[in-house]
Amino acid sequence: MKFLLALVFLVSATAHAGSVDSLRAFVRETQTVRAHFAQTVLDRNGRSVSQASGVMAFSRPGKFRWTYDKPYEQLIVGDGVKLWIFDKDLNQVTVRKLDDALGSSPAALLAGNNEIEKFFTLADVASRDGLDWLEASPKSKDTMFAAVRMGFAGNTLKQMELKDSFGQTTVIRFDKLERNPKLPADQFKFAPPKGADVIGE
Numbered sequence: 001m002k003f004l005l006a007l008v009f010l011v012s013a014t015a016h017a018g019s020v021d022s023l024r025a026f027v028r029e030t031q032t033v034r035a036h037f038a039q040t041v042l043d044r045n046g047r048s049v050s051q052a053s054g055v056m057a058f059s060r061p062g063k064f065r066w067t068y069d070k071p072y073e074q075l076i077v078g079d080g081v082k083l084w085i086f087d088k089d090l091n092q093v094t095v096r097k098l099d100d101a102l103g104s105s106p107a108a109l110l111a112g113n114n115e116i117e118k119f120f121t122l123a124d125v126a127s128r129d130g131l132d133w134l135e136a137s138p139k140s141k142d143t144m145f146a147a148v149r150m151g152f153a154g155n156t157l158k159q160m161e162l163k164d165s166f167g168q169t170t171v172i173r174f175d176k177l178e179r180n181p182k183l184p185a186d187q188f189k190f191a192p193p194k195g196a197d198v199i200g201e
Contacts, residue, residue, distance in 0.1 A: 022132055022152040029155070032059045033110070035177035037066075044167035057181075058111040062098055063188040077190040078111060084190040093192045095200045125149060131158055 034057040041050045052071060058064035061080075068074040073088040078098050085094040119140065125133035131151035138145060144164050151159040156177060162170040192198050 022155050025155040026152070026157060030060075030179050032180050032183050033057060033177060034181045034183065036175045038173045038175070040171045042169045042171065046169075049168075057183055057187060059183055059188060060111055062111060064111040065187055075190070077188060079188050079190060084192075086190070086192070086196070090197075091193065091195065092197045092199065095198060120148075 035055070037054060037056050039052045040048055043049050050071075052068050054066065054068040054070070056064070056066045062078055063080050064076075064078045066076040068076075075084075075086040075088070077084045077086075081098055083096045083098050086092070120136040120138055123135045123137065125135045127133060129151070131153055133149055133151050136148045136150065138148075144166075145162055146165055147163045149161040149163075150157060151161075156179075158174055158177075160170075160172045160174075162172070164170070
């Protein structure tokens with residue numbers, strides 16, 4: 001479930017001009033990102049059911065790394081070809097083809113290519129909490145997410161809200177976000193630890 005929430009990283013001409021400009025500038029000008037994140041899952045009544053935090057990075061297209069530190073350790077790596085999910089407590093690795101995992105998932109908004117309009121439509125959302133908001137709806141019906149909202153301050157992504165088909169909302173707040181840092185290539189590589197159970201390969 002955490003994998004779906006993380007996938008965790010855009011656009012229609014009908015959206016608010018300021019938001020569209022921010023979004024397009026973010027996509028156009030941002031090749032890599034590194035940031036801290038705090039994640040909260042809310043049930044359909046708005047009550048918090050889980051919290052997590054860690055650090056993330058991506059290098060477009062198709063490479064990303066989400067490291068969950070709390071409440072337990074988990075690593076999610078997209079290496080451009082495969083998606084790896086490592087649960088340290090279970091010593092278990094799940095692997096999938098990256099194309100199958102990205103598509104119209106929230107990850108495509110951050111780490112995908114520039115063909116965002118091919119997979120998403122966007123509705124204007126009123127500004128709140130000092131942020132300009134967009135709502136991206138996947139065109140494909142084969143997704144667990146009904147909508148993704150993205151909040152920008154200027155051209156900087158501050159928050160994402162992912163609403164799934166079960167009525168839950170995952171809120172991800174970004175902090176200390178760096179745009180276009182130099183990221184080592186091995187950060188987006190993964191080899192299953194010795195003795196780990198590997199599922200799906």
